[in-house]
Amino acid sequence: MTPEPDTRLVGATAVTPGDSGTADRGTVPAAGDLFDITLRVNRVPYTVRVPARRLLSDCLRHDLKLTGTHVGCEHGVCGACTVLLDGEPVRSCLLLAVTVDGQSVTTMEGCRGPDGGLGPVQRAFMECHGLQCGFCTPGFVTTVTAFLAENPDPTEEQAREAIGGNLCRCTGYQNIVKSVLRAAELIRAADGGAGHLREPGSTNGNGPVTVDGEA
Amino acid sequence: MKPPSFGYHRPQTVAEALSVLARYGPDAKVLAGGQSLIPLLNMRLAAPKVLVDINRLGAELDRLDEDEQAVRVGALVRHARLARRTPSTSTTGTSMADAAEASIPPLLAEATRYVAHPTIRNRGTTVGSLVHADPAAELPAVLLLCGGSVELASVHGTRTVPAEQFFVGPLQSALAPGELAVAATFPRPPARSGSAFREVSRRAGDYALVGVALQVALDGDGQVASARAAYLSVGPTPVLVDLTDAVHGSTVDWEDAGRLAQSQVEPDDDIHASAAYRRHLVGVLTRRAGEVALARAREASGDA
Amino acid sequence: MTVAPVRPAESDAPAVAEPTVAPGPFGAPILRKEDRRLAAGEGRYLDDLGHEALAAAFLRSPHAHARIVDIDIDAALDVEGVVAIYTYEDLDGRVAEPLPLLIPHPALHAPRTAYPLAKDVVRHVGEPVAMVVATDRYTAEDAVSLIRVEWEPLPAVIGIDAAVAAEHAVHPDVPDNVAAHLVQEVGDAQAAIAAAPRSLTLDLHVERSASTPLEGKGVYARWDADDRSLRVYTSTQTSTSVRFALAAKLSLPVDRVEVVTPDVGGGFGVKIVHPWPEEVLVPWAAIRLRREVKWVEDRREHFISSAHERAQKHTVRVGFDDEGRILGLDVRFWHDNGAYTPYGIIVPIITSTQLLGPYKVGAYRVEFHSLYTNTVMVTPYRGAGRVHACFVMERVMDAVADHCGLDRAQVRLTNMIRPEEMPYDQGLIFQDGRPLIYDTGDFPRSLRAALDLVDWEGFAAVRAQAQAEGRRVGIGLATYVEGTGVGPYEGAYVRVETTGDVVVATGLTTQGQGHATVFAQIAAQELGVPVDRVTVTTGDTRRFKYGVGTFASRAAVMSGNAVALAARKVRAKALRIAAAALAADESELTIVDGVVSVRGFPDGPSIPLATVAVLANPLRYAFDEEAKRATQFAVPATDGPPVPEGEEPGLEATAWYSPVRSTFANGVHAAVVETDPETAEIRVLRYCVVHDCGTVINPMIVEGQVHGGVAQGVGGALYERIVYDESGQLVNASFMDFLMPYASEVPTVEIDHVTSPSPLNPLGVKGVGEAGVIPGHAVLAAAIEDAEGIRIDRMPISPAELFDLRRRLAAGEDIGLRRRSRGEGPS
Secondary structure (H helix, E strand, O other): OOOOHHHHOOOOOOOOOOOOOOOOOOOOOOOOOEEEEEEEEOOEEEEEEEEOOOEHHHHHHHHOOOOOOOOOOOOOOOOOOEEEEOOEEEEHHHOEHHHHOOOEEEOHHHHOOOOOOOOHHHHHHHHOOOOOOOOOHHHHHHHHHHHHHHOOOOOHHHHHHHOOOOOOOOOOOHHHHHHHHHHHHHHHHOOOHHHHHOOOOOOOOOOOOOOOOOO | OOOOOOEEEOOOOHHHHHHHHHHHHHHEEEEOOOOOHHHHHHOOOOOOOEEEEOOOOHHHHOOEEEOOOEEEEEOOOEHHHHHOOOOOOOOOOOOOOOHHHOOOOHHHHHHHOOOOOHHHHOOOEHHHHHHHOOOOOHHHHHHHHOOOEEEEEEOOEEEEEEHHHHEEEOOEEOOOOOOEEEEEEEEOOOOOEEEEEEEEEOOOOOOEEEEEEEEEEEOOOOOEEEEEEEEEOOOOOOEEEEOHHHHOEOOOOHHHHHHHHHOOOOOOOOOOOOHHHHHHHHHHHHHHHHHHHHHHHHHHOOOO | OOOOOOOOOOOOOOOOOOOOOOOOOOOOOOOOOOHHHHOOOOOOEHHHOOOOOEEEEEEEOOOOOEEEEEEEOHHHHOOOOEEEEEEHHHOOHHHHOOOOOOOOOOOOOOOOOOOOOOOOEEOOOOOEEEEEEEOOHHHHHHHHHHOEEEEEEOOOOOOHHHHHHOOOOOOOOOOOOEEEEEEEEEOOHHHHHHHOOEEEEEEEEEEEEOOOOOOOOEEEEEEEOOOOEEEEEEOOOOHHHHHHHHHHHOOOOHHHEEEEOOEOOOOOOHHHOOOOHHHHHHHHHHHHHOOOEEEEOOHHHHHHHOOEEEEEEEEEEEEEOOOOOEEEEEEEEEEEEEOOOOOOOHHHHHHHHHOOOOEOOOEEEEEEEEEEOOOOOEOOOOOOOHHHHHHHHHHHHHHHHHHHOOOHHHHHHHHEOOHHHOOEEEEEEOOOOOEEEEOOOOHHHHHHHHHHHHOOOOHHHHHHHHHHOOOOEEEEEEEEEEEEOOOOOEEEEEEEOOOOOEEEEEOOOOOOOOHHHHHHHHHHHHHOOOHHHEEEEEOEOOOOOOOOOOOOOOHHHHHHHHHHHHHHHHHHHHHHHHHHHHOOOHHHEEEEOOEEEEOOOOOOOEEEHHHHHHHOOOEOOOOOHHHHHHEOOOOOOOOOOOOOOOOOOOOEEEEEEOOOOOEEEEEEEEEEEEEOOOOOOEEEEEEEEEEEOEOOOOHHHHHHHHHHHHHHHHHHHHOOOOOEOOOOOEOOOOOOOOOOOOHHHOOOEEEEEOOOOOOOOOOOEOOOOOOOOOOHHHHHHHHHHHHHOEOOOEEOOOHHHHHHHHHHHHOOOOOEOHHHHOOOOOO
């Protein structure tokens, strides 16, 4: 062990700016290299410089400061970090930010109403007491938003199944199931259904995406 | 729980991917859906030097190619695409809600719906699940049962490895360093056949304590010509058992088939289930899946 | 703003009598105020703060028990971005001392607490050994992975049996591994059992589990070197006590330390423990480095280094008569407290005292040993010792009923304390050191309500129908009494702003219970203002310095009453000022919708509370329009001083609530389960709850608490357990293998309310936070036992374990219910 503790202070090092890792297709970037990526988050385009290992959850929360996405387990089981990638629910803790370069992401913030207030799913959670501590709620809201876009009039059983991959430690799910059904009502009642909540994104999220003027 | 550093490459063509894989050999790991790999990275249980992200190869790998004999599933086909058909709980065949994907073998679609939860299935890939070779996973058992294969490409060419040679051990497949699994082929079931997938898990969506994929084929007289099953979570790899002897001809005895299967599996204890319980479930699930598969086979034979 | 002219009172009596309890927000299912933020994704949890702070990560012991021979940090120091690495040798001052023993007890004769970083020896997997501070968490983890420690493994003591056997010791100076030994006795239980017509012995076992909030712990510290002050944000259940603890540990004046609890993503008990090693080390490092430092616990860390609970083995002897009346109960149990005891022996004390539930058992003797093992320490998890207590008592009730061939509900009724016996003294000393005296409760009524709700009488037909279909179902009952609202005190501050808005602050913290809403309802009701005008702050020592914390279903009782008392003081003051302004008698005044008027004359002379607030603070300086109206020159001079004697400026008050003893909530759960005859899978078909938490402030929130508690009860009974292997590795430290239930596993809860208000506090409330979870083990064990006809003496239970029980029964083991031999068992 080092005898003098203060010798351990090696000082903060600024992150070294790097080139876009995809600039030279023939070269394999070294560990620690940085990548300039473009994400369209809640319809707003962002360019952000990240190391390859940056999880999308951390990128959203700490690089873009969109803290509506929560991180509960970082191994894909709890679902708190669920966001919509080109409209489909995915675990943002199981995605590298660099992988989704060029794609569209909808987070909890993007599920708000057009006026910045509660969106219909969020409102339903409030009305039905579908949240307590609120930590898991973003994952439910994004999941339910996508579900209702495809199933605008679910049964209670379908509503329960739809939230089956998200953990909540507070509510016992009963009021979350209610919230799903209530959200469906609110969306149906609103003009235009859930369409306005969905990020249009690309029509085929699996296809090649142009990055930084390439391809 | 943050991934360690790694070199990152995102090739734009399969050829480019193979060249990178060739260069790095065992130091490289392929990232497709990442639903098994990223948790391992986050827990720092895996530390590849280079990650080869194939998610930009959709034009070549996000493909379902089908003909009368088989369905070929490209390496970027997500589970959700195969599971999208309306779930069927009836014993009288699966419904065909989504015509576009209607020609996916019913067993593959049924089993895929047992893979984790829908959100994971939106990202995870069928081929990735096969390559991960978890003995508790659903799709390896399906591939094994239907006699499918995996195509492994490298700069030296492509080889096709049949399922029985592909699953080598727990989390071990025949994929060699430098190779990319580009597709898996699931042969279609024979005429006059039916299949079923059943599993018992602790929570819905968990890995199975025991699962079975089972297929029954009838002869021209409507008698059982063959019955085979593949079991998961009962050994280091999925276990294929020929049950025909127990259910052959007119005296179909699924209990007997269950006993036959029990004699051929070697499950282990873990914190969720004892070996004895798993062995017991092999018997129960054989009968349950067998009855359903037989009913479906009869329906397929116009004999319901 | 003008003050309406005064109209003289027309009669002594108000024209319209005001009801005793005015209709208002109190008792209404109003939507939660906090949800406008939380449901919009605008919550601020610990890791939402301090994006620019340095990140801490910890090297944690991979061994259950080992000596640290050497720590080599050289390679780790070379990692770019590493700012500092600390081991025990670097700690100084009181930070180098063991962490505090928070709750001493005379029976805890060998308390041991950990050092913030391990000194020489580690005693459980996950114990912090070195702290890395780096530019970000990724880098910090890189450095952690490069620290090389030379270990000398020592034998590990894992599980109660190994601790009792004491072949090895967790602490060398505690060779028998016994941290505490306590006996309480009321009457001569052993003699009563010996003399009883019938007796039974039961061995019962509850395994380890954990609170597992979805947000782990986290600490973020900011040191202002110029001001020499520290602000610490921490995801805790007690900011006030963390503040005092940090001031003591860091040798800072208390007034230089602020502790703020941001939004907290669940606590369930684990966050009441403090100061955690990280809670001391992060601020300590921030001061040392003069940089902001943050640590956010990840899921694996939470499993292996935060606290666990449950884990007890009981041996029970019970004596009873032919009617199933219990004459004596003798309980001995062994409690696994893990490697350290910073939270004292609260959990086993609660088990030993709450075990009796709603029953009179004649004579009672309870003896426990609290034992060290090389595992994570054990501190309260929602239910806190009562889950085990309820399981034991209710197993006894079912065993007695089976033994006598009596209806299980009838046996319970036979043994219940009657409502006319309240208050009822159980003759024991409770966890707060006070006598265990039940304040209220009509236990037979609660039981009958539950029997009605679940249709106990009609179940025979349900069972017969199921049997005809080849299905197997069972029904179970469990009752509990829960000490809620333990002291010593909480306080609250209420202020009416010159806008008419009301500000409320209390010391305890919030983890999702809806305090911002229920405390607002209380203040609004007392003050006569709309709930929308009330803003509540909890867990922020800048707003309220004194308090105890949120645990033991105490927030509504303790802070709720403190808010009510403070609001009453404010109301009284408002009426005094308004009476002067309106030239009315204050006894004639009332406040409706934030306006003071003469009772019965809503259209008569009136003055808004906002104006009263202005008048309450006579000013010299007119900094805004409201202030102008309150300056010395705007208010007519009187003979007296501007602030009358005995008054203070401002329409505000602080009040304290400190009860003599706890309130006691009670309830009955009934569940119907189906067990698969082949796979032994267990499904909860119905789950019925009757509960009595006294006066209900917000029924929507109360039901939400019950729902969530039941989910944890079901999870604890059927899915969750913490599993250590014999070497002390926690083998299921992930959500893959620690099976918190999803929506697919949790039943719909049916609820009925019984209300017996507590006479002990002004609001009559008793607390509900833990109610849902307490009977989970007991009621599901009972229902499974009923379905199977096999005694269930260990929880949780998995399908594999039920399968094993069936095999043992089939092999002839004597584990079947007696009713089987009477031909009443399941077919």
